[in-house]
Amino acid sequence: MAARIGLTFVPILLLGNIRSKKILKMADKHNIPELEGKREDILRKMRHRTVLFHILLFVPIVIFWATILASLERTPLTGRWRIILLSPEEEEEIASQLAGSGWYRAVGEILSADGPPGIIPPSDWRLQWVRDTLRRLEGTIPTLAREGEVCPQWIDCGPDDIPLPPPADYPLRPRPRASDYLRRFAEMTCARTVPAAPHVIAGPPYSLLVVDKPESSNAFSYGFGPDGGGGIVVFSGFLDEVLSRHPAPLPEPEPQSWLSRLFGLGPRAPPHPTPTEQQTAELATLLAHELAHLVLSHHIETLSSGSIVWPSVLSIVTDAVRAFLFPVTMLFGPFINDALAGMGKAGAGEFSQLSEYCTSQKQEVEADIVSARILAHAGFDPREAARFWEDRQDTPQTAECSPRRAAEEGEAVKHNWIGETHPVHQVRVEKLRAELVRWETERAAARARREVERAEEGRRAVKGEEAGEGEKEKES
Numbered sequence: 252m253a254a255r256i257g258l259t260f261v262p263i264l265l266l267g268n269i270r271s272k273k274i275l276k277m278a279d280k281h282n283i284p285e286l287e288g289k290r291e292d293i294l295r296k297m298r299h300r301t302v303l304f305h306i307l308l309f310v311p312i313v314i315f316w317a318t319i320l321a322s323l324e325r326t327p328l329t330g331r332w333r334i335i336l337l338s339p340e341e342e343e344e345i346a347s348q349l350a351g352s353g354w355y356r357a358v359g360e361i362l363s364a365d366g367p368p369g370i371i372p373p374s375d376w377r378l379q380w381v382r383d384t385l386r387r388l389e390g391t392i393p394t395l396a397r398e399g400e401v402c403p404q405w406i407d408c409g410p411d412d413i414p415l416p417p418p419a420d421y422p423l424r425p426r427p428r429a430s431d432y433l434r435r436f437a438e439m440t441c442a443r444t445v446p447a448a449p450h451v452i453a454g455p456p457y458s459l460l461v462v463d464k465p466e467s468s469n470a471f472s473y474g475f476g477p478d479g480g481g482g483i484v485v486f487s488g489f490l491d492e493v494l495s496r497h498p499a500p501l502p503e504p505e506p507q508s509w510l511s512r513l514f515g516l517g518p519r520a521p522p523h524p525t526p527t528e529q530q531t532a533e534l535a536t537l538l539a540h541e542l543a544h545l546v547l548s549h550h551i552e553t554l555s556s557g558s559i560v561w562p563s564v565l566s567i568v569t570d571a572v573r574a575f576l577f578p579v580t581m582l583f584g585p586f587i588n589d590a591l592a593g594m595g596k597a598g599a600g601e602f603s604q605l606s607e608y609c610t611s612q613k614q615e616v617e618a619d620i621v622s623a624r625i626l627a628h629a630g631f632d633p634r635e636a637a638r639f640w641e642d643r644q645d646t647p648q649t650a651e652c653s654p655r656r657a658a659e660e661g662e663a664v665k666h667n668w669i670g671e672t673h674p675v676h677q678v679r680v681e682k683l684r685a686e687l688v689r690w691e692t693e694r695a696a697a698r699a700r701r702e703v704e705r706a707e708e709g710r711r712a713v714k715g716e717e718a719g720e721g722e723k724e725k726e727s
Contacts, residue, residue, distance in 0.1 A: 264300045264301075264303060264304045264307070265304065267296075267297075267300050268297050268300050268301065268304075271293050271296065271297050271300075272297075274293060275290065275293060275294075278290065318336065319334055319336075322334050322335055322336045322555075325421050326421070326547055326617065327395075327419075327421055327422065327423045327424060327546070327547060328395060328419045328421060328422070328423060328546075328547070328620075328621050328624065329419075329421065329547075329617050329620060329621065330420055330421040331613070331617060333552055334552075334555065334556065335548075335551055335552055335555045336555045337551060337554070337555050342475070342476075342551060343476075345475060345476065345480075345551070345554075346475055346476025346477065346478075346480045347476070347480075349474045349475065349476050349479075349480035349481070350476055350477065350478035350479060350480045351478055351479060353480070354458045354473070354474050354479055354480055354481070354482050355458065355460065357473070357474065358460060358473055358474075358482070358484055361473070362462060362484070368462050368463075368464070369462065369463035369464065370460065370461070370462060370463070371461040371462070371463050371487065375461075376523040377461060377487065377490050378459075378461045380490075380526055380531075380534070381459065381461055381485055381490070381534065381538070382459055384531055384534050384535050384538055385457070385459055385483065385538050385542070386455075386456070387535070387629055387630075388535060388538055388539050388542055388625055388626075388629050389454075389455035389456060389457065389542070390455075390629070391624075391625050391628035391629045392423070392454050392455060392546060392625075393454075394628045395419070395422065395423040395546070395624065395625075395628075396422050396423045396424060397422065398416070398417075398418040398419060398422065398624075398628075399418035402415050402418075402628070405417060405418075405694065406694060406697045406698055406701065408694065413627055413630065413631070413632050413633075414627060414632075414633065414634070414687070414690055414691070414694075415627050415628070415690075416623065416624045416627055416633075416690050417690060417693040417694065417697070419624070423546065454477070454546075456479065457479065457481050457482045457483060457542070457545060458474070458479040458480075458481070458482025458483070459482055459483055459485075460482065460483075460484045460485070461484075461485050461486075461487060461490075462484060462485070462486050462487065463487045464486045464487055464488055465487055465488045465491055466488055467486035467487075467488045467489075468486065468488040468489045468491075468492045469486055469488070469489060470483060470484060470485040470486060470489060470537055470538070470541055471483070471484055471541065472484075472541035472542070472544040472545050472549075472550070473550065474545070474550060475545075475548060475550050475551050481545040481550070482545075483538060483541045483542070483545075485537075485538075489534075489537065490534070493530050493533045493534060494524070494526070494530060496533075497527055497529050497530050497533075498524075532631050532632070532635055533635075533639055535626060535629065535631050536622070536626065536631070536635070536636045536639045536640075537639075539622035539623075539625040539626050539629070539631075539636075540618050540619060540622040541618075542622065542625060543617070543618035543619075543621035543622040543625060544614070544618050546621065546625075547614075547617065547618065547621060549614045549617075549618070552614070553611075553614070612675055612678060612679075615675060615679055616678065616679055616682045616683075619636070619640065619679050619682065619683045619686075620682065620683065620686045622636065623636055623683060623686060623687065633687060634687060636683065637680060637683045637684050637687065640676060640679055640680050640683065641676075641680045643676060
């Protein structure tokens, strides 16, 4: 608000300097004695107005970018720089609203846009299958914080083994608060040390909902925070697709007793099919991708960029344009100025709606890369994930957002990132395969370093033995 008030004085200062320059030109041209005597006073006022102009123009910009820089942080596991402008208190408030049953209420509102959703009950074997697979993947999250300690055998993986990833340069650690850096600096100047108060890792168990919607072959993650504040929604269409693509043989019906045959009772219906390892692996690939979104707090990042960063940028640009055009627009009344303000609000609203559900391409690629780590630590082959995404096309039925949003986006689902010329799934597959190649490259480099270290240790041992034998010969 202060910046908006300050920007209203910018045109006044510019008009004042323009008027003063005209007066000085008139004095030089017509040699007016009164104006010549006021030259120094006019120049002094012009300098003051110029200084005030730069203060009013650049101080809000400096403050804005200082806030942006203070909100920068590294994304865990990938190291990508990102901006999260939400304060710890705001994050805690969001987490408290979504904790427990709050997540189910929020997701229910999203799903209700397509009509009352059909929820698969806990007694359904499909929900139990999805839950067991999700819990297996969740068990790998603590490993992501100390991969080097827990999985030192990643170097020795052979071509027939499930490839384990090299330890990440940025392990999964609690995200530091931007204010903690300032506090730490202030404490250092006073020669005091205070333990930092980082954000907690909002880990498992995550909430889960399986929706009976055969025409939707997708899933999406939503939320943030502990106590089930984040979770995954899976649509039954995806489960049907996986089960039909790799059908499992039905178990043999139970043998019928002579008493049942006597009373004409038919054989009992066979139980549900037991999912195969390949079916479970495909389910795990989709769940690991959604789980990666939750682990990396992508929804907090999307909320920050969609509701704070871009609306703030558009608001600053709109206010600057309104301030500079005010001398012209004031001649036509308040209608033009109000129209410019309305355009800025509409643009901010479009950005918020665009990022409400569907995530950006960078986040999708990032989730694929991190999901490969989760799959490998859970005992699934991440190379199968690349083949899974390669066979899976981007359509409104498979888009990673709510069904209604996917239907509204239409063709834009294929080109989810503005300015991209390649379909999202093609870019994702290429990046995922490049990540798997990087694993093998780092594995080969680590083995080479280990061999050099072992050879060096062997040479030192031989030298030590030779030196010991030489001392013994001298003594003898």
